[in-house]
Amino acid sequence: MNNATEITVVNCESWAEFQQRIRQRDGAPLDPIFRGQRDISWGLVSPKARPILELRALARRLPEGMRGREDVLQRIQDNPARLRHLATGLPGVDVTALSDDELLALGRHNGLVTNLLDWSISPYVAAFFAFSDALDELNEGALLTTDAGARPTFLTPPPVAVWRLGVSEKTWGTALNIVKARSRQNYWLLAQDGLFTRLKHERHVDLVDYLADIDQANRLTKFIIPGAECAKALGDLRLMNIDFARLFPDLTGVARQMHVDALRFILGG
Numbered sequence: 001m002n003n004a005t006e007i008t009v010v011n012c013e014s015w016a017e018f019q020q021r022i023r024q025r026d027g028a029p030l031d032p033i034f035r036g037q038r039d040i041s042w043g044l045v046s047p048k049a050r051p052i053l054e055l056r057a058l059a060r061r062l063p064e065g066m067r068g069r070e071d072v073l074q075r076i077q078d079n080p081a082r083l084r085h086l087a088t089g090l091p092g093v094d095v096t097a098l099s100d101d102e103l104l105a106l107g108r109h110n111g112l113v114t115n116l117l118d119w120s121i122s123p124y125v126a127a128f129f130a131f132s133d134a135l136d137e138l139n140e141g142a143l144l145t146t147d148a149g150a151r152p153t154f155l156t157p158p159p160v161a162v163w164r165l166g167v168s169e170k171t172w173g174t175a176l177n178i179v180k181a182r183s184r185q186n187y188w189l190l191a192q193d194g195l196f197t198r199l200k201h202e203r204h205v206d207l208v209d210y211l212a213d214i215d216q217a218n219r220l221t222k223f224i225i226p227g228a229e230c231a232k233a234l235g236d237l238r239l240m241n242i243d244f245a246r247l248f249p250d251l252t253g254v255a256r257q258m259h260v261d262a263l264r265f266i267l268g269g
Contacts, residue, residue: 005212007220015229015236018162022123022223032164033119033178033195036130038137040161040224044197044207046117083107105181105189105196116179116196117207123162125192125247128237130160131230132244132260157227164221165197165207175201176210192247234260 012018035044080100087095087103095103108116120126134157167178179196181189189195197207204210211217225233237243244257 005215005217007208007212007217007222010221010223012223012225015225015233018127018223018225022162022164032166033121033197034123034126035117035119035163035165036126036128036133037161037163038130038134038157040159040222042161043209044117044163044220045205046113046115080104083112099181101179101181105179108196109189115200115205116198119165119195119197121193121195122242123164124237124240124242125194126162127160127225127233128242128247130162130225131157131227131233131237134158134160134227135230135234135260157230159224159227160230162223162225164223166219175199175204176207187249191249 010021012021080103083103084095087093087107093106098106104112104114104116108114108118138157176197176199179198181196199205199207199210201210204213208217208220211219234243244253244260247253248256
């Protein structure tokens with residue numbers, strides 16, 4: 001185990017090794033949660049908040065007199081009151097029955113910029129999102145369009161990452177907390193065994209940096225899986241009933257799964 005300011009990185013040679021490693025306790029905290037990411041260089045920050053890191057880096061290079069007094073994080077702070085006002089009266093959405101956290105979670109799953117970061121209690125759900133996102137990014141949105149079966153060749157994704165965070169002990173400071181905002185209307189979250197972390201800090205946007213700063217980075221493990229295992233992994237996950245049709249139980253999920261099936265056929269998975 002690394003010291004408290006370092007994360008553990010596990011380089012898996014195969015999808016099978018990842019499955020073996022993820023079952024091993026080896027001193028890992030109980031009640032872990034998992035997040036999959038297509039880019040192994042990314043930290044743990046909301047995808048739509050990544051530009052904030054670039055803005056802050058730019059701001060540090062500006063003369064002091066040109067820097068804004070308001071912290072850039074304030075521009076993306078959660079605003080449940082505003083969201084509730086705008087969503088009231090939408091067909092099929094009863095916001096009066098939702099708590100602020102439930103409302104923000106529903107907004108997050110519909111593209112709202114918040115400081116909620118998506119996780120799952122299942123490492124396999126996390127792996128599915130890592131591989132499917134990598135495959136889609138590399139092949140120009142083929143999972144979201146109708147041309148998946150029309151292309152003669154597809155590229156193999158680079159390695160992907162699945163993060164594990166131990167959450168059993170509440171010793172990581174008041175700036176970070178777990179949000180379990182399940183509601184009847186947010187059926188995606190239910191299907192994905194999902195939950196969120198929320199980080200509100202004056203200086204830190206990235207969860208990795210924050211945990212290192214408070215000597216809790218050893219709660220994190222990053223598993224790196226070869227992209228060449230993509231077709232094998234998606235095939236196994238399908239047998240586990242982990243696919244778009246089940247994680248997004250609506251017509252959008254069904255359509256995306258049909259595209260994944262076409263890609264897997266082409267890739268030989």
